[in-house]
Amino acid sequence: MSMSSLRELSLLTKDRNELIDITVRVQKIIEESGIKEGIAHVFVPHTTAAVTINENADPTVQTDIISYLEKLIPENANFRHTEGNSDAHIKSSIVGAHVTLFVADGHIVLGTWQGIYFCEFDGPRSRRVIIKILPDT
Amino acid sequence: MSMSSLRELSLLTKDRNELIDITVRVQKIIEESGIKEGIAHVFVPHTTAAVTINENADPTVQTDIISYLEKLIPENANFRHTEGNSDAHIKSSIVGAHVTLFVADGHIVLGTWQGIYFCEFDGPRSRRVIIKILPDT
Amino acid sequence: MSMSSLRELSLLTKDRNELIDITVRVQKIIEESGIKEGIAHVFVPHTTAAVTINENADPTVQTDIISYLEKLIPENANFRHTEGNSDAHIKSSIVGAHVTLFVADGHIVLGTWQGIYFCEFDGPRSRRVIIKILPDT
Numbered sequence: 054m055s056m057s058s059l060r061e062l063s064l065l066t067k068d069r070n071e072l073i074d075i076t077v078r079v080q081k082i083i084e085e086s087g088i089k090e091g092i093a094h095v096f097v098p099h100t101t102a103a104v105t106i107n108e109n110a111d112p113t114v115q116t117d118i119i120s121y122l123e124k125l126i127p128e129n130a131n132f133r134h135t136e137g138n139s140d141a142h143i144k145s146s147i148v149g150a151h152v153t154l155f156v157a158d159g160h161i162v163l164g165t166w167q168g169i170y171f172c173e174f175d176g177p178r179s180r181r182v183i184i185k186i187l188p189d190t
Numbered sequence: 191m192s193m194s195s196l197r198e199l200s201l202l203t204k205d206r207n208e209l210i211d212i213t214v215r216v217q218k219i220i221e222e223s224g225i226k227e228g229i230a231h232v233f234v235p236h237t238t239a240a241v242t243i244n245e246n247a248d249p250t251v252q253t254d255i256i257s258y259l260e261k262l263i264p265e266n267a268n269f270r271h272t273e274g275n276s277d278a279h280i281k282s283s284i285v286g287a288h289v290t291l292f293v294a295d296g297h298i299v300l301g302t303w304q305g306i307y308f309c310e311f312d313g314p315r316s317r318r319v320i321i322k323i324l325p326d327t
Numbered sequence: 328m329s330m331s332s333l334r335e336l337s338l339l340t341k342d343r344n345e346l347i348d349i350t351v352r353v354q355k356i357i358e359e360s361g362i363k364e365g366i367a368h369v370f371v372p373h374t375t376a377a378v379t380i381n382e383n384a385d386p387t388v389q390t391d392i393i394s395y396l397e398k399l400i401p402e403n404a405n406f407r408h409t410e411g412n413s414d415a416h417i418k419s420s421i422v423g424a425h426v427t428l429f430v431a432d433g434h435i436v437l438g439t440w441q442g443i444y445f446c447e448f449d450g451p452r453s454r455r456v457i458i459k460i461l462p463d464t
Contacts, residue, residue, distance in 0.1 A: 139255075235438030270391055272387070
């Protein structure tokens with residue numbers, strides 16, 4: 054196994070719309086890799102979910118993000134896709150399927166208030182997050 | 191030529207707003223590079239276009255994304271920029287100009303329903319997509 | 328110091344909502360690194376700011392982006408977070424905290440009209456941008 058092979062997280066989401074803090078789990082994968090300096094790429098292989106970085110302190114921030122996205126892109130907005138989850142697809146493209154993180158001294162480089170959040174927009178479901186950590190050369 | 195030099199796709203878009211599936215063309219460039227394990231960076235050098243990952247099965251998802259973005263950010267929303275394409279610039283920043291993909295065993299790592307889409311927001315035009323594939327070290 | 332260590336920009340923003348062109352400063356950091364071919368990752372370690380690529384010519388484009396985001400996600404939209412900056416957190420997740428740039432022949436690869444913009448959504452403040460430049464191997 055090369056140092057930069059793919060790792061994976063499994064998640065069980067509980068609500069239709071939900072932010073789940075995965076910072077500690079991503080950090081653990083970095084530690085297991087043994088890589089001290091590099092880049093960690095976090096990728097969501099789903100089209101009705103996303104990943105973002107946002108505030109890890111006051112949980113009302115996460116509530117506000119989820120609620121306002123629901124207001125901006127409502128579940129029933131006269132969409133053509135008959136599965137009833139077009140709102141989730143749109144949110145996925147707006148928030149994005151990946152984040153890029155710096156690794157320094159074995160730790161994710163994040164601002165004081167930053168955490169990494171898996172964004173569920175069409176749960177509850179079983180979900181995956183794929184992580185690739187690349188060491189500096 | 192180094193293994194990680196830049197490659198390019200050319201596109202002719204047909205509508206003002208359009209999603210174009212470029213998954214097969216990106217995969218072909220990866221194959222031509224000979225890189226089996228690595229990262230593929232896809233970058234759009236335009237300010238009224240974007241690139242995203244979303245559902246590749248039911249085409250009504252693509253229609254819903256395009257239509258709802260038009261509703262959210264209308265073409266004529268009392269903008270100051272006189273070229274009449276401020277909506278396209280805003281969509282470009284919201285969706286984003288690049289995606290990062292994992293390459294494993296010579297193939298893009300994508301979820302079952304994921305495809306890579308060039309997003310035209312101010313077409314029809316001739317457009318470019320720049321791709322850089324980096325092998326694992 | 329390895330060639331791929333972290334560099335940093337400091338910014339003083341002047342308005343609550345503001346786009347600041349950092350293209351020249353990012354280019355200068357690339358030149359100082361001595362790296363000719365590679366990737367430049369630009370990361371914002373804040374949860375009420377972002378970084379994006381957009382038009383560098385007509386400044387009304389920047390005004391339109393800022394103004395329309397304020398209209399789409401107003402400062403006082405009945406949020407639960409009591410600090411009064413939930414709009415800024417939402418914009419941060421929608422625009423995103425990082426951009427990935429190609430470096431070729433010592434220069435950032437950008438389209439004719441593209442510039443790199445720090446996005447302030449809860450200023451005025453003192454802000455940081457972290458940059459990591461990775462040479463091709």
